[in-house]
Amino acid sequence: MFGLLAGLVRIICWLNIIVGRVFSWLSLGIVLVCFTVVVQRYVFSVSYVWMQDLYIWLSGAMFTSVAGFALFRDDHVRVDLFYRPASVQRKAVIDLIGVVVFLLPSMYVVSAYSLPFVERAWSYKEASANVGGMPGLFILKTFILMFAGLIALQGIAMALRSILVLCGKEDLLPDHMRYPRKNHEISEVTA
Template sequence: MAGFLSLAKAIDSLNNKIGHSVAWLALFMVLVQFVVVLLRYVFGIGSIFMQESIIYMHGFLFMLGAGYTLLHGGHVRVDIFYGAASERKQAIVDFFGVIFLLFPVLTLIMIYALPYVASSWEILESSKETSGIPAVYILKSSIIVFCVLMGIQGLSMAIHSLAIIKGIEHKAADDGPGAI
């Protein structure tokens, strides 16, 4: 179990670093939006490239930050019984939620996204706008990265949940699954 826990902690560390890195996109989005508005309404200059870059940053922020959000328990949860349940019962719910909900949904997304992303890469899909970003295929690839990051974070969550069920690990009050 110690080897699995070290794997889980490595996954947690990876998603934590990615989450902290992509969080900067929120600041860049605000700054670029400010510049777009300033250029448009003060100087009468429009930039489709800059407007599309906001969409790209927004997409990357949410798609690449989803694993980080799962790590820290930030996803929406219907908390009827979960909040009042013991740590062990929460771990059981988390474990079965990963196995029977998260993994099947990610598998379906991956099955449908792979051909979609592959066809985009085949033609090196670019913006429909003349001066737009010529890399739509990279934006679409974030769907695959989303599935991978969420999948490995789900694996980490399942490992931590099993460790909690076995009494090897305890969840801290403010942290996500498996925090010691």
């Protein structure tokens, strides 16, 4: 049973690692498109609304899709007053309670409220409200559901990892998926 839990943690973490690494490349596209827009506007006095939409949409797609990866890397903001100095077991309890009481319910709310919004956008293939803007806004709105799904999955992986720790089975996980013994250990492993 513990092997199955560790396997699920590995699968979910690797999914978020792959998605995070792929979609983090959008940051390069954002910089290039934004630079092009600025040069066109201030050097050539030309402006294209679709290009302005593009870098905003790329930003939205990137930040919503890499959120699960950021949670895996422990890059989200947290109150470290109690968490940082805590033992691994105490961190596991805090994470388990946090996932069950806060993270999963909030991701349910995000997905429940955004689903009709996304369905409506897909029903009429919503595009930019700006004249000359980008088509395909309905695709970007789908990233809201992707955000909620990837964060919820990573939350489940955190809860399962916490259970493994509390049952003394953390050794079933690879080192980079365990609780770090030092504060900088996660960024060194996954960078």
